[in-house]
Amino acid sequence: MSDVPSPRDQNKTPEPNRVLMAKREERGWSRKRAAKELHRLGESRGLPELGSIEKAMYRHESGMVVCRDPLYIELYCTIYEATAQELFGDITPTTTAPGQLSGVRSHKFIPAYIGAQRVSHLVCNASGAQSEFNFGLECQGIKVDNPHGECALHMWPFGVAMFHLTEELELPNLAHLAIWRRQTYARDREWASDYLSSSLSIPVEASYVLSAYWVHTPSWAQYELDTALRIMCIPRILHERDSEMTDASLAHAELVERSLLSDGFEHGEMTSFGFKGVSLGYASWSGVVYYPAAPRRALAESEIVNVELATQAMWAYCESIRAQVEQGFDPRVPDEYGWRFLRAVRSRLINARAQETEYHKCMRKAVLDTSGILDHLAEAIEILKETGEG
CATH class of the missing domain: 1.10.260 (434 Repressor (Amino-terminal Domain))
Known part of the structure; x- marks a missing residue:
């Protein structure tokens, strides 16, 4: 500096x-x-x-x-x-090398279904837990120590615990992001699993990690920016499936990155929710990326975080119901969180609110569509109806 x-x-x-x-x-x-x-x-x-x-x-x-x-x-x-x-005015940063990835905040969402009673246990033993409301879903949130960034643990009474880990990124390029993402996903899942296992004195395994990237100070040239964000939305496109994280695989990923930045990158399952002159935003099964070109008119960072918290909490809950079915059991859920509860949540997720902005509406729809949560909810509702739960 x-x-x-x-x-x-x-x-x-x-x-x-x-x-x-x-x-x-x-x-x-x-x-x-x-x-x-x-x-x-x-x-x-x-x-x-x-x-x-x-x-x-x-x-x-x-x-x-x-x-x-x-x-x-x-x-x-x-x-x-x-x-x-x-x-x-027209600023050309001199502190960032061409192609370097900086000015990006990573948000990781790491959920685990632990059951309603264990959530209650965590909340009772949490110091300074605060109530939060999001899409009509109440949960308790606390700050937790994590060696890699700012972290919060959100706990929903229907049985889902989710870590939200925020990290500032300074990486040489997008190829390094793809490899960093793959390596840290394993690291962060292990950390989350260990934290919950230690807190509950039982083995717990976190389900998955999903990322959202907030690009507050882009380091790419204007002609590369849109393509760079598309790659960030699906960074795995840069490295081969099941490749080892070696110098050779990094070199290959950098070649792919340069080619895509030059030629452009499209993906059929990626959905845009940006607005010309205001923002660039993309959502996919892999995650979300957003750049507020006009910050006072664009979405706030917290709006994207809140949609992902609600979406991933419901995804983890519905997945627990499906897992019980696939193990040959009729699913059991708390009475107040049966199919009527899921139907209400689905309505709140898909229907626009009276004062919701067009920017938020498009972002919410893109996240819901690409996450597959609506199909997940529909399946869980039918399962619980069949078994008389809720």
């Missing part, structure tokens, strides 16, 4: 960034007050001490240095509720 002027900046007469100054003054903030806001938001992500931030803000506002640091740009956009284009 260097604010040392580049040779190009040193040879220019400083031109104040009047937009940055105006945005700060509109809020009635001194530079010290604005620096405190940046420090509050960026401290956990490596932003320096308050005094250094205030000095950096002075250099950015006065034009002594052109702000090219992706983290500063992101935080300025957040506190001033503006886009990078509005605040800085």
Whole structure:
């Protein structure tokens, strides 16, 4: 995070960034007050001490240095509720190598069906659990320690526990993302299984990992951005099925990446939910990726997270019902979470709310369609009807 002027900046007469100054003054903030806001938001992500931030803000506002640091740009956009284009004009980051993957936040959802009684046990033993409501589904959420990022455990009374792990990504390219994803899926499932097994004193296995990527500061050239997001939506396309994670497989994945970025990438099961001039967004069976080009008009990060939490919670619950059937048993579920409950949830998931935005509606439909949850719900409802559950 260097604010040392580049040779190009040193040879220019400083031109104040009047937009940055105006945005700060509109809020009635001194530079010290604005620096405190940046420090509050960026401290956990490596932003320096308050005094250094205030000095950096002075250099950015006065034009002594052109702000090219992706983290500063992101935080300025957040506190001033503006886009990078509005605040800085045409920015070409100099801190990121061509093709490097940065400015991306990974959200991993790791569910496990543990049963209603065990969820109740977890909640009773949780410190600081908070009630959450999403699509009419109430759950309890707590923060948990994870060595790789910020993590929360969400617990639904119908028997599903789900970890939501958030990680900032800094990787050389998309090929590394594909391999990182494959390797960390195994790592994170094992960690989640161990956490639940230890907490419940019984063997528990997490079901799967699903990813959503929030691209807040894209590092690709404009002509590559759409294709890069498509690849992020299905990163497995870059490496061969069941290939070993060797230097050779990485080199092959990088060749595929360069080819796709040059020629484009399409996939029949990928659904777009972006809006021209506002956002780029894609959903697939593998996950979701979203770039808010106009942050004040686009979806909020929490909106995508909330849809995935509800979708994956119901997916894990329905999967537990199907697993009982496939083992030769009539499924047993708590009385209040039978087929009528599932029917109500399905209605809330598929039907638009009166004040829902078109952006949210399209995103929700894309996630539901590509996840297969609606078919899963329909099957579970019929099974429970047949067995008189609910």
